[in-house]
Amino acid sequence: MRIRNRMIAALIGSAIVITAAVAPVDPAVATTAGNSGAGSKKPRIIVMQDGEVDDMDSFIRLLYYSNEFNIAGVVYTSSKYHWAGDGAQVAPYRWTGTKWVSSYLDKYATVYPNLRKHADGYPSPERLRSVYKVGNVENVGEMAKVTAGSELIRKAILDDDSSPLYLLAWGGNNTAARALKSIQEQYQGTARWSAIQQKVNKKVVIYNILNQDDTLSGYIKPNWPNIKIIDNQSQFWSFAYLWTRQVPAANQPYLRAPFMEQSLLTGKGSLLAEYRTYRDGKPTPGDDENTRWQPDANTDYAVHDFISEGDSPSFLYLLDFNGLRSSENPTFGGWGGRFAPSASGWIDTSDVNPTTGNADRAYPQTRWVADLQNDFAARASWGVSARYSGANHNPRAAVAEGTDLRRKPGAKVVLHGRGTDPDGGALSYRWWQYTDADSYAGAITLTGANSRDASFTVPADAKPGDAIHLILEVSDGGAPPLKHYQRVVVTVG
Known part of the structure; x- marks a missing residue:
């Protein structure tokens, strides 16, 4: 059992009382905190990713913030950009395989002991491995087959945890669609159907990045019109491959090679050694069409310039540890962007960019770039700092x-x-x-x-x-x- 000194600010009535606390950290509690299901105050999420380079980088960032979430699943899906094929009639397309997730979790295990010394609640590598499932990956939009991934989602939707279940669509929505279709097939026409519909509509929130297959519009919206959808159709590009066009010049240094090398890439352990950047000489096996790794290509970017984390806004939106309260209401705005009401929930909207004085669709995201990059850099240091005093922590x-x-x-x-x-x-x-x-x-x-x-x-x-x-x-x-x-x-x- 380790002892750490912390400063705790407690609000008592209208006065601030600041006390120094000595808090014991029980390793067993720290391993499982936030992942016990019912009653958890942490956002409960299922990541649905398609294995693109930016999914890989987003997954690395998520692991460093995994103590802030109840991660109920990591599900491999297909998208219009990546699918596995069926070994017969459907050939694979830009398929990166399913083993990299397990490899990243192995590397997470190497920084996990240090991360726990800096914050409570990091899930054990074993627990994360237990919720990693392969879903519907054979073809874009394939949702006919029941898969391990669709069953994990179905069970999470129907379980007794009444907290919101956020389905984060980094790729296609086809595996979530299959899960919902299984629920519909089981209960439609029965006495329980109305109650099941109410439960699903109250519980499920889809944070959708682009439209990477047709299952959201083709199945989910027509059959489950009251499921809440946070739709990020363009803001994510400012933290993805198009960032040089959308991030204000004052914030671009936080995405350029000197910051990336010093803060994230050099001496930060085996997990961040997997983090992909432009022209870094790290090919993505199976995705030969993606040439951003080639040192002699994309010369508009320096070696080790930021490449993309287009899917990170989906969980950055839920990071309420920072005090921005963005998950209370999508119109509030925060590290994952800001949204306006739409017919099916919310869709990304604009903030006024003070540099131009104009409404800017990217600015709800780009205004936070410096803060969220510095924050990630601190957590990168946590992973290689065996002592609490060896790294910086949030005020x-x-x-x-x-x-x-x-x-x-x-x-x-x-x-x-x-x-x-x-x-x-x-x-x-x-x-x-x-x-x-x-x-x-x-x-x-x-x-x-x-x-x-x-x-x-x-x-x-x-x-x-x-x-x-x-x-x-x-x-x-x-x-x-x-x-x-x-x-x-x-x-x-």
């Missing part, structure tokens, strides 16, 4: 008044921010209005934007029900520099 932010307030037009709102740093470093503070997330159509005058405490007056033209979003950023001075946020939503009443 913690809190607001004495709370994070959901109700105020009348003309009322003065005073906010007292506080921060603590588990590493004992100095902290800086910044407040800003997230106008794109507001339902109030205007800007407030914020006093004390660069101090712990801030205030503003609710505008006289604000209408009942209007919401004003204030973000408090608490930053440390570590290497890399890390942040924690608090989102305060002031509703006009």
Whole structure:
């Protein structure tokens, strides 16, 4: 049993009490925390990936953040870009095989002991191996066959855990469609069908990256029209192969070779040694069409420039440990982008890019690039740091008044921010209005934007029900520099 010192900021009424705590970490608890099913406060996710290079890189990042999730499944699917073939009539296309997932989990096992010294709740490699299943992979959109992957999804949908089940579609939705089809075939026409429909509609949330087969539109939406869908059709490109066109120049250094080499690629262990970048000389077996690895190709990019994590926004959206509360409402926005209501749920939308002054479809994602890259760099260091003191850790932010307030037009709102740093470093503070997330159509005058405490007056033209979003950023001075946020939503009443 290991002992670590932590700084815990506890909100008691309207006062912040800061105490030093000595907390024992039980290895058995740390191994299984967040993965016990019912009652878990961690987002419960099933990853559905198709084995593309960016899926591989997204999977590596996910493993470093796996303590923040209840990972109920890692399911291999096909897509219009990758399929395995059936050994007879259907030939494989850009098929990267199924063994790389197991190989990555073996390499996760080498950093797992160190990761646990820096944060609780990392799932054991054995547990992750137990939920890795191959789904419908023979052809694009194939959903006729019941597979190990579809059965894992079906059982998770029907189990007794009432928490939301997020199906993260990094590839096609065909294996999820097969799972839902199996449920429909079992219960439609029975006395339980209505209750099953209600359960599925309440529980399942699909975070869809592009449309990588036709099963979402061809089967899921027509047969399960009330399943909630968060549809990322374009924002993901800003963290994928097209990032040079969409990420603002000020944030591009965090995706260029010097940052990647220093922060993620050099001396960070065997798992990150698998991380793919442009022109890095690491081919993807089976995917000969993808030539981005060739040192003499794609000369617009330096060797080791970021290549793509187009699927990471699906779980970055759920990372509420940072305080942005993005999973509470897709319109809030956070590390996984921001969304507007649509006929089937939500679809990616625009923020105003301050560099251009124009609505920018990518900016809800690209505005966070520096923060999320620094955060990943810190976790990369966790994996090779055998001592807690050997790496940087996130500060913690809190607001004495709370994070959901109700105020009348003309009322003065005073906010007292506080921060603590588990590493004992100095902290800086910044407040800003997230106008794109507001339902109030205007800007407030914020006093004390660069101090712990801030205030503003609710505008006289604000209408009942209007919401004003204030973000408090608490930053440390570590290497890399890390942040924690608090989102305060002031509703006009």
